[in-house]
Amino acid sequence: MMELKTARLLGLLGLLLLLLPVLAPARELAGVGLLLHAAAAGAAADGKAPPSTAPAQKFVLEPLPYGYGALEPVISSQIMQLHHDFHEGVEYVGTLNAVLGPLAGTGTATLPDLVGLVGRGGLPPDQELVVRNFGGGHWNHQLFWKVMAPPGSANTSRNNISPSLAAAISGGFGSVDEMLSRFKLLADGHFGSGWAWLCAAADGGLRLLDTANQDNPLMGVVLKDPCVPILGIDVWEHAYYLKYGPKKPDYTQAWLRLINWAQVSANYDAARRGDLAAIGAAF
Numbered sequence: 001m002m003e004l005k006t007a008r009l010l011g012l013l014g015l016l017l018l019l020l021p022v023l024a025p026a027r028e029l030a031g032v033g034l035l036l037h038a039a040a041a042g043a044a045a046d047g048k049a050p051p052s053t054a055p056a057q058k059f060v061l062e063p064l065p066y067g068y069g070a071l072e073p074v075i076s077s078q079i080m081q082l083h084h085d086f087h088e089g090v091e092y093v094g095t096l097n098a099v100l101g102p103l104a105g106t107g108t109a110t111l112p113d114l115v116g117l118v119g120r121g122g123l124p125p126d127q128e129l130v131v132r133n134f135g136g137g138h139w140n141h142q143l144f145w146k147v148m149a150p151p152g153s154a155n156t157s158r159n160n161i162s163p164s165l166a167a168a169i170s171g172g173f174g175s176v177d178e179m180l181s182r183f184k185l186l187a188d189g190h191f192g193s194g195w196a197w198l199c200a201a202a203d204g205g206l207r208l209l210d211t212a213n214q215d216n217p218l219m220g221v222v223l224k225d226p227c228v229p230i231l232g233i234d235v236w237e238h239a240y241y242l243k244y245g246p247k248k249p250d251y252t253q254a255w256l257r258l259i260n261w262a263q264v265s266a267n268y269d270a271a272r273r274g275d276l277a278a279i280g281a282a283f
């Protein structure tokens with residue numbers, strides 16, 4: 001226990017050092033209001049409510065929807081614990097709270113709103129990088145946990161693929177097998193840290209693509225028009241190296257057994273409604 005606490009403290013210290021260049025200039029902190037104004041302006045254009053005076057809202061690490069060991073033997077309990085608690089919790093959510101937390105609650109901006117602004121103007125450059133890397137990291141991981149289910153469990157059966165998702169997959173790729181084989185090729189071929197995605201475009205059509213780091217296809221740095229992720233595989237080394245070493249294709253092959261088709265179908269419906277908070281992190 002002590003060792004874990006010490007490790008976390010050291011992790012936090014390292015993180016603060018990493019963040020010093022972001023946090024140091026006082027004018028940057030004075031500029032944080034811009035972020036919420038930008039998001040609120042976007043929201044107002046959609047006819048949503050103007051900024052409210054709701055109590056401060058912190059970015060929250062949601063618990064996993066299952067135990068750390070639930071995805072064994074495909075993903076080890078140790079990997080799940082480090083991945084969720086440290087990488088998502090300490091690194092991504094911790095940094096969001098440290099940098100943007102003081103602003104949260106002073107506007108209507110939620111994480112999905114902010115992530116969609118990356119690369120589309122309106123975010124001050126230093127905040128944009130925090131939203132892109134750490135906000136993207138938080139949103140992406142919340143999707144990731146939800147689109148997985150224990151191997152062999154009912155949710156991994158393809159019988160859960162909804163008629164609308166089945167039609168979009170066969171329209172776009174011919175078959176589920178063909179879609180998954182292209183998805184796996186993108187994941188295997190991705191150079192460096194990143195993700196492979198299945199996403200829904202505005203017309204409901206599906207696309208496959210891979211992105212670097214914590215970028216995703218909601219972001220303007222990736223696509224001009226957003227494509228909403230409904231399935232994603234994390235191919236950062238932290239996702240598999242402790243179990244698979246350099247054999248990434250073995251990880252991606254085993255991972256296909258974890259796909260929660262009930263959730264991917266629900267994500268497709270949410271994408272069609274534009275409900276990004278139902279898919280990844282809500283805030």
Ligand SMILES: *[C@@H]1O[C@H](CO)[C@@H](O)[C@H](O)[C@H]1NC(C)=O
Nearest residue numbers: 146149153155260262263266
């Ligand atoms: C199946 O997946 C759905 C959608 O993610 C989830 O709400 C439900 O709890 C899962 N069922 C089980 C038994 O895990």
Ligand SMILES: [Fe+2]
Nearest residue numbers: 087234236239
């Ligand atoms: Fe990850």
